[in-house]
Amino acid sequence: MNRQQKIQMAPLDAMWRVMETHETPMHVGVLAQFKIPPRAAEGYLEELAEYLRSFNRPVYPWNQRWSAGPDFVARFEKIRDFDIEEHFRHHALPKPGGERQLGRLVSRLHSIALGPNSALWEIHLIEGLEAHRFAVYLKVHRALARGITAVPLLMSFLGDNPRKRKIKPFWTIAHTPDQASGEEEYVSWHSQGANDLLRSTTRIGRDLFRSVQNPREAASFLLPGKTPRSTLNRKINHQRRIATQQFGIQRLARLAEAADSCIEDILMYLCGTALRRFFMEYNALPTESLIAGVPVELHDEDELGPSNAIAGLRLSLNTHLGDPEERLDAIKGSMQSLREEVENLPHHAVAPYTFTRSLPIYGSQLPVVGNLVPPLFNLSISGIVAGPKHAVFLRGARLEALYSLNVLMQHSALSIDVIRYGDTLNVALTGARDTLPRLQRIAVYMGRALDDLEKLYALVDGGLRE
Amino acid sequence: MNRQQKIQMAPLDAMWRVMETHETPMHVGVLAQFKIPPRAAEGYLEELAEYLRSFNRPVYPWNQRWSAGPDFVARFEKIRDFDIEEHFRHHALPKPGGERQLGRLVSRLHSIALGPNSALWEIHLIEGLEAHRFAVYLKVHRALARGITAVPLLMSFLGDNPRKRKIKPFWTIAHTPDQASGEEEYVSWHSQGANDLLRSTTRIGRDLFRSVQNPREAASFLLPGKTPRSTLNRKINHQRRIATQQFGIQRLARLAEAADSCIEDILMYLCGTALRRFFMEYNALPTESLIAGVPVELHDEDELGPSNAIAGLRLSLNTHLGDPEERLDAIKGSMQSLREEVENLPHHAVAPYTFTRSLPIYGSQLPVVGNLVPPLFNLSISGIVAGPKHAVFLRGARLEALYSLNVLMQHSALSIDVIRYGDTLNVALTGARDTLPRLQRIAVYMGRALDDLEKLYALVDGGLRE
Numbered sequence: 001m002n003r004q005q006k007i008q009m010a011p012l013d014a015m016w017r018v019m020e021t022h023e024t025p026m027h028v029g030v031l032a033q034f035k036i037p038p039r040a041a042e043g044y045l046e047e048l049a050e051y052l053r054s055f056n057r058p059v060y061p062w063n064q065r066w067s068a069g070p071d072f073v074a075r076f077e078k079i080r081d082f083d084i085e086e087h088f089r090h091h092a093l094p095k096p097g098g099e100r101q102l103g104r105l106v107s108r109l110h111s112i113a114l115g116p117n118s119a120l121w122e123i124h125l126i127e128g129l130e131a132h133r134f135a136v137y138l139k140v141h142r143a144l145a146r147g148i149t150a151v152p153l154l155m156s157f158l159g160d161n162p163r164k165r166k167i168k169p170f171w172t173i174a175h176t177p178d179q180a181s182g183e184e185e186y187v188s189w190h191s192q193g194a195n196d197l198l199r200s201t202t203r204i205g206r207d208l209f210r211s212v213q214n215p216r217e218a219a220s221f222l223l224p225g226k227t228p229r230s231t232l233n234r235k236i237n238h239q240r241r242i243a244t245q246q247f248g249i250q251r252l253a254r255l256a257e258a259a260d261s262c263i264e265d266i267l268m269y270l271c272g273t274a275l276r277r278f279f280m281e282y283n284a285l286p287t288e289s290l291i292a293g294v295p296v297e298l299h300d301e302d303e304l305g306p307s308n309a310i311a312g313l314r315l316s317l318n319t320h321l322g323d324p325e326e327r328l329d330a331i332k333g334s335m336q337s338l339r340e341e342v343e344n345l346p347h348h349a350v351a352p353y354t355f356t357r358s359l360p361i362y363g364s365q366l367p368v369v370g371n372l373v374p375p376l377f378n379l380s381i382s383g384i385v386a387g388p389k390h391a392v393f394l395r396g397a398r399l400e401a402l403y404s405l406n407v408l409m410q411h412s413a414l415s416i417d418v419i420r421y422g423d424t425l426n427v428a429l430t431g432a433r434d435t436l437p438r439l440q441r442i443a444v445y446m447g448r449a450l451d452d453l454e455k456l457y458a459l460v461d462g463g464l465r466e
Numbered sequence: 467m468n469r470q471q472k473i474q475m476a477p478l479d480a481m482w483r484v485m486e487t488h489e490t491p492m493h494v495g496v497l498a499q500f501k502i503p504p505r506a507a508e509g510y511l512e513e514l515a516e517y518l519r520s521f522n523r524p525v526y527p528w529n530q531r532w533s534a535g536p537d538f539v540a541r542f543e544k545i546r547d548f549d550i551e552e553h554f555r556h557h558a559l560p561k562p563g564g565e566r567q568l569g570r571l572v573s574r575l576h577s578i579a580l581g582p583n584s585a586l587w588e589i590h591l592i593e594g595l596e597a598h599r600f601a602v603y604l605k606v607h608r609a610l611a612r613g614i615t616a617v618p619l620l621m622s623f624l625g626d627n628p629r630k631r632k633i634k635p636f637w638t639i640a641h642t643p644d645q646a647s648g649e650e651e652y653v654s655w656h657s658q659g660a661n662d663l664l665r666s667t668t669r670i671g672r673d674l675f676r677s678v679q680n681p682r683e684a685a686s687f688l689l690p691g692k693t694p695r696s697t698l699n700r701k702i703n704h705q706r707r708i709a710t711q712q713f714g715i716q717r718l719a720r721l722a723e724a725a726d727s728c729i730e731d732i733l734m735y736l737c738g739t740a741l742r743r744f745f746m747e748y749n750a751l752p753t754e755s756l757i758a759g760v761p762v763e764l765h766d767e768d769e770l771g772p773s774n775a776i777a778g779l780r781l782s783l784n785t786h787l788g789d790p791e792e793r794l795d796a797i798k799g800s801m802q803s804l805r806e807e808v809e810n811l812p813h814h815a816v817a818p819y820t821f822t823r824s825l826p827i828y829g830s831q832l833p834v835v836g837n838l839v840p841p842l843f844n845l846s847i848s849g850i851v852a853g854p855k856h857a858v859f860l861r862g863a864r865l866e867a868l869y870s871l872n873v874l875m876q877h878s879a880l881s882i883d884v885i886r887y888g889d890t891l892n893v894a895l896t897g898a899r900d901t902l903p904r905l906q907r908i909a910v911y912m913g914r915a916l917d918d919l920e921k922l923y924a925l926v927d928g929g930l931r932e
Contacts, residue, residue, distance in 0.1 A: 092558035
């Protein structure tokens with residue numbers, strides 16, 4: 001590919017490039033934990049590493065990097081001398097190889113932006129995890145990972161059959177909007193779009209700014225209001241912290257039944273309850289409820305693949321309510337409103353809708369604007385993303401846990417992302433390290449909130465309900 | 467410290483900031499290997515990690531980062547929220563924990579520039595090294611590590627006494643030009659110097675460029691000539707590769723005596739011989755001899771500490787000579803000339819001398835210039851830097867090997883750096899990965915060259931000499 005053939009990006013993909021800074025790298029991650037097969041040979045992991053390393057010729061788009069140009073339009077270009085050592089890496093954890101050591105390494109890996117001159121993905125094999133396990137951490141730039149998680153990329157490795165030895169890593173599988181030739185169509189699609197989007201964002205930023213200065217003019221659409229300012233909405237630095245929590249789905253299902261609700265309601269209750277407790281410890285709980293931004297992936301009928309478009313809906317976590325039952329009831333109500341809003345989302349003409357719906361978020365990332373406008377929400381919580389329904393395997397190793405690690409934007413220091421895999425819900429918290437130095441506590445408090453709710457509904461011994 | 471108190475840097479320090487790019491990060495490194503004490507407790511390394519991590523309040527200048535300003539003058543500013551987790555890290559090697567796994571990790575760590583918003587140093591504790599050993603890798607920006615290596619910083623941890631438990635990490639020790647208050651004087655010293663230097667470099671770059679276009683005008687001082695163009699003088703990318711080799715000093719001393727030379731001569735012979743063999747394998751040996759740039763540290767009497775000034779002298783490695791004895795004789799001659807030149811180096815008024823002497827090197831880093839002017843030398847070889855004479859220890863662990871990893875500049879893809887520690891010479895090769903994919907071979911060939919030379923001088927059985 002010569003210079004004339006540089007590939008212009010779809011505008012919503014290019015936006016992730018425009019918004020990327022040292023403080024807010026725009027990659028998503030997946031953390032997967034596997035059990036080493038019971039009868040694995042001594043050099044099982046070394047052999048797996050060598051096998052993955054041998055796929056050193058990535059196909060489009062995994063062989064692309066950012067192209068530097070005189071203008072601000074984001075483009076890709078092919079890398080001439082691809083070096084697999086930059087993209088596949090083999091680590092080991094210091095002893096004892098517990099969650100703490102794993103958390104440190106993955107937090108570190110998730111904090112560093114992908115190299116400006118390298119292909120926009122990395123995969124890390126991590127040995128030395130206690131109880132005869134290992135981990136894989138995958139990192140993909142948001143501009144490549146269309147859709148809201150990178151989970152499907154990791155899944156391309158895995159199969160239902162523990163005896164399957166030949167796996168095809170994602171970077172050997174072409175991934176284009178139409179899954180076929182793609183490259184040319186990708187170029188022609190919205191060739192001026194990125195510039196238009198950049199202009200719109202600047203305009204929206206200016207409008208947001210004006211709305212704050214002159215509240216009478218404020219469009220309620222741009223600034224829906226009612227989101228309290230919280231410590232979660234400060235400027236963040238580039239360091240991330242990761243915390244995880246795994247729940248058996250049966251526990252949540254039993255509670256949902258007892259509370260006449262559904263699993264999603266219980267999950268949101270656990271998030272809200274843990275955040276309430278966490279911020280009360282720091283005397284930092286706002287008097288109004290914390291608002292979660294819930295990303296909803298939109299499909300554009302012009303494209304065959306998933307689009308990179310997300311609408312950010314708002315969900316009250318009712319953290320201002322002290323009584324557990326009252327809080328759970330209120331969450332059920334908030335979730336019902338959210339479901340109605342999702343129902344009403346347009347499924348045609350996504351791009352114009354998403355522009356208007358997402359631009360306040362993009363606009364709030366502009367340096368001056370973000371410090372002045374009220375936050376649109378306090379944190380992000382993804383809905384439950386469906387992972388594999390049954391056990392899957394990587395060269396005989398059973399997948400035990402699967403977490404989705406997210407992008408953070410300025411003024412929004414926490415993202416909670418949930419994947420359902422088999423009978424488990426896998427909750428990952430991606431936090432800004434400077435804002436949330438004790439992030440793991442939120443995960444721990446989610447577990448406690450579940451225990452307490454079970455007691456409340458007398459589902460375990462020691463229930464408090466009379 | 468408020469904005470008015472930003473600290474302007476000495477011009478020669480600031481130069482390292484000006485020259486830093488993604489492809490040529492300007493940090494130096496130290497790699498040290500230790501033997502775990504024979505009766506160490508189970509959690510010895512974990513405890514060491516916790517101990518080091520506990521020093522989370524660095525003193526000046528270890529609490530400084532680059533300050534972004536509207537002009538191009540490099541300044542430091544204090545970091546408000548220092549995070550030790552960004553600067554101390556604990557790794558483990560994948561099994562089997564050999565030189566290959568260590569090399570991969572350290573090469574990777576040495577490839578990544580220090581974060582633009584972080585303090586300009588990192589220290590890495592590496593466990594899982596075979597034969598009951600561990601390693602420490604230290605990384606310091608060239609602008610902070612005055613003098614040509616970071617070895618003294620590491621040494622501040624170590625002591626003669628294996629029973630010494632309390633160590634004071636370097637980032638708790640103030641390091642200023644006058645070792646006392648320093649901060650203010652540092653500010654006043656050459657307040658306009660960095661700008662002047664930047665202007666001079668641009669001017670020299672232009673002169674170099676003109677000299678090439680019009681050879682009659684060429685000043686022999688700026689372009690000494692006779693350096694062949696080699697594969698070592700291409701543009702390099704940011705990836706580094708590290709290789710190491712340790713020699714017992716007795717072997718070199720015996721050879722020096724037999725060849726009526728000195729240890730330095732033998733070392734340079736080993737470098738030249740290994741490079742000759744390496745480049746012959748690739749059919750890439752220039753017909754004229756490869757020229758090594760030998761950095762010589764200059765002391766400025768205005769300052770009490772070591773200055774950051776280096777003169778780059780030129781040494782012919784006589785790689786064009788096929789006969790080993792002839793090559794060794796020629797090296798002895800080259801080394802004699804080098805010694806005379808070092809004798810004649812000025813020890814007063816260093817700054818003006820260094821400016822004129824080093825500016826061709828700086829100038830050749832400018833984007834257009836470097837591609838056009840002939841190289842000033844093909845690679846860098848440091849003289850032998852003196853390390854500790856006797857065994858030193860880190861919390862009971864004996865230091866076994868000590869390597870100095872260097873900066874690479876554009877158009878100079880290899881640096882060989884040597885430290886003497888006790889009875890060993892520790893040779894480290896820092897190479898550009900894209901230019902020297904088989905760097906380890908050069909280290910191996912140095913060992914072979916030593917074996918062959920011993921045979922030539924009949925110092926071992928099987929000597930070939932009649």
